[in-house]
Amino acid sequence: MANTKPGTVAKGAKAPKSTAAAKAAAAAAKAAAEGPGFAPMPKSLTPELVARLLSRAVPASGTVTTYAPYNGLPLADIPQVSAEEIDTVFARARAAQAAWAAMSVKDRAKVFLKYHDLVKDNRDTIMDLVQIENGKTRRDAFREVMDIMNTARYYARVAPDLLGPQGRTGVTPVLTAVKEIHIPKGVVSVISPWNFPFILSVCDTIPALIAGNAVVQKPDNQAALCALYGLDLALQAGLPEGLWQIALGKSSQIGTPLLDNADYLMFTGSTKTGRYLAAEAGKRLIASSMELGGKNPMLVLDDADIERTVEGSLRSCYGGAGQVCVSIERLYVQDKIYDEFVGALTERVRNLALGATYEFGMEMGSLTSQEQLEVISSHVEDAVSKGATVLAGAKARPDLGPLFYEPTLLEGVTDDMTLCRNETFGPVVSVYRFKTVDEGVALANDTEYGLAASVWGGTDVDDIAARIHAGIVTINEDYIAAWGSVDAPMGGLGDSGMGSRHGTYGLLKYTSSQTIARQRVLTLQPPGPMTHEQFETGIMMSLDLLKKVRWR
Template sequence: MTTTNASRVATVLPAWLTPARVERLAGLVAAGAGAQRVTTTSPYTGAQLADLPLSTPDDVEEAFVRARVAQAAWAVVPVADRSRIMLRFHDLVLQRQEQALDLMQAESGKTRRDAFLEVSDTAITARYYARSARRLLSPKRRKGAIPVLTHTTVLRHPKGVVTVISPWNYPLSMAAGDAIPALMAGNAVVQKPDTQTALTALWAMDLMREAGLPTDVWQMVVGRGSSIGGALMAGADYMMFTGSTASGRQIARDAGERLVGASLELGGKNAMVVLADADVEKAAAGAVAACFPSAGQLCVSIERLYLADEIHDAFVAAFVERTQAMRLGAAYDFSADMGSLTTLAQLETVTSHVDDAVSKGATVLAGGSARPDLGPLFYEPTILAGVTPAMTLFDHETFGPVVSIYRYRSVDEAVAMANATPYGLNASVWGRDGAAARKVARRLHAGTVNVNEAFAAAWGSIDAPMGGMGDSGLGRRHGADGLLKYTEAQTVAHQRLHGFAPPRGVEHEQWARILTRALETWRALGLR
């Protein structure tokens, strides 16, 4: 049985988060008068948190109408002016971070430590695109068909109105982080945050408007995908979705039918490979940070650990000890190491995965139980050994604080096991020899691979693309890809003096010989 320590337990919401403030944020939802309402609860206590209006398909359609009018004006705002708004948003996020931290904890049940990572990530994303957008969006000269005579330029135009569907697990990073580059590219955004964490997304939108963004350029709707998903797709010029692989497949089909682009970050079953030369204590500490952030409710967190024979026993001992020492809690401060699961559905999934594995012979090395004494949705950080393909969690994403450990004899075996999944979102490799670890990293089938880190190194490298392979999705966020995907490339080629037809008095056959000699000469000169 785990000896996991308990931190302080929150019984009331932060003082500033009054019903009046909650209702003000709820009032920002694009919904008609007399809309039906939905109640959300706090994961820490199960108490009512917000009463949100539900948007109808008609409300969504009207939001798109307003967005198209606003986008036409926003698209002609100079990039430098958009950047100034984004930098003001950056500053406001940092200045008001206590509100953001409280909201994220109240809605998702995560620790303040995990919530702060979202604050910093949002600020970094805003600053990066504010500083990079002019360079990325500026017209680019390209080599023309005929040297000197063909002047070719590539322009970038906004897609129009982007639909963003963001998840509950990282309610600030995923809501603001995907809207920021779309807005900087000159688009309007109609967004559906998950209902459970809608207040955090609404807070971010409200702050962006305070920073100077015109009201209708970024709008929020609330409702189930089964109710308003069709309207969100129907109005989209581009779709940005983060969520389950099953939903992502349907969105990809619908986007393909409409011939609009889509970027999809979907599920994962991420692996961490610990090499024989790894520093065991550092790797064990890294595994705790890799497996249990936001109670494992993180797309890039680790659910599978592959350990070299040589360090297996020492690593397991160190990892179990560190896991059992973790402090669980619901305090609105930085005291807890791990918080609550967010929804009853996630608690049920975690419980069923662990119970199924144990019933089929898996061994619990740490955790393995719910903790209702701390709150209705708490579950202990759990380590399992002896997991086999007969068990559900062997190859299905748990999305909770559960990791299974496996032993390997050779690096080739470790790579094969790590890659034996249809997913390919994130991976981690640990070893003292950095060059050798990077060679292993290049062999892993994942969009991001971190060496001697869990996920933050790649995620935080905002200038580099982030996204999944295989069943983990399509497209990339971050870097140039994260902004340019929200644009249409247009090539303008100006032909000067003479075109491609033979000059007057020159026969086509003679002209073909002249062009052939020109092509041979350009090849000899090394021209592209």
């Protein structure tokens, strides 16, 4: 994303194409000059804290300034690593990884049980940093604290068993002893985005480290302080120096060396970038896991509890100002309750508490960048110009802050409109009517994406959920029901990615399996004077017997 001050256009960049975005930028600049009283920085963001966090980053000569979405004020001068410096970063990581991998899994896990407690004890600062860098509400920032505590506890508890030697069935019962062990990949590159600045900076790093790897991470510059605070807490918890390094910089400059030096790649971002990285990883024969874009559907059935579903829709659609890969952008409502439901939802959307505060009162916060404001404004303007009806929102709110945009609900969206099939990644939702369950499922599946979905209703909902082409499907709750269940995998289908985070796979993907077999007493050749023909007959009898006794 662009590291330009909200409400301004970077030097050499094109002016915003969207009329609404341009007007909002001008109004925000005027308001800032007049001092409208936008949300100030929280007291936790002291110069001492910023200096300590920046000292945790890989040293670099260049810097770029980041800005707070709430008020447009500068946050920090973020060091920018050059491509030439990445080789040194990986050399340091490999040196640290050898000693870390030699430790027992239990000892590695103890670090993250301490980490769990440090996150809990420092949750107010974490939430402040999330809001400062992202612009989301306090309640959404709290979800980031909760998620990382869940993740740290879960992998610290399950890793010793999952990573321990696993007994396997040998080719000959009793005579062949086989075990499977898990070897760390080595150094994992983690490339993480800005929309969950704490979660996505930490949640993939925890299992990679517990598995015995080192991590070199490139978070988005706009998430730098959250990522560095995550690293700072890990070092306080006892993680050795050099094992987790944060290299900040532009993907266009350091993306290639991050991939070329890696033994495994974990990427969260756009489908376009994911395709490129997957192809490049394939050329190097290294594995990768990717969570990419989505255009996520929600089905509301005739027997859904309208009040509960309306409230759930608000969280599903407008949490994080819609800048959430698993949030809902397509809302399908069955015909019988369509008018009542859409009427109730429209009223709630129009009255959502929108604003900037470091308390828990607000229901939706700010966008994160000028770029997102321009994309969202242009998508809505395009839809309205082609006949879509605005039920709620559809305008920027520079009076609240430079990057505020009202939660928006549209009706009558058609295929010729940009936002119909393309991910908007903002607080914009299209509502549609459907008659039968089969029609609703078909509409939900009419996309190249397959990241997340939601079904709301009473009877037989599980069967309907299983028919939807998505990596996670929640029933009668927003995405947190699936995302927060860290024992279960979370990943996308189709253009939404490959592999998954969380669950068993979320840990084991950072390892390579090795099989160790020991043959006892007899070899696997004909013994003594036995001929090969006799040996064949004996083996066939043994294999038939193993089948009859249901030996696996």
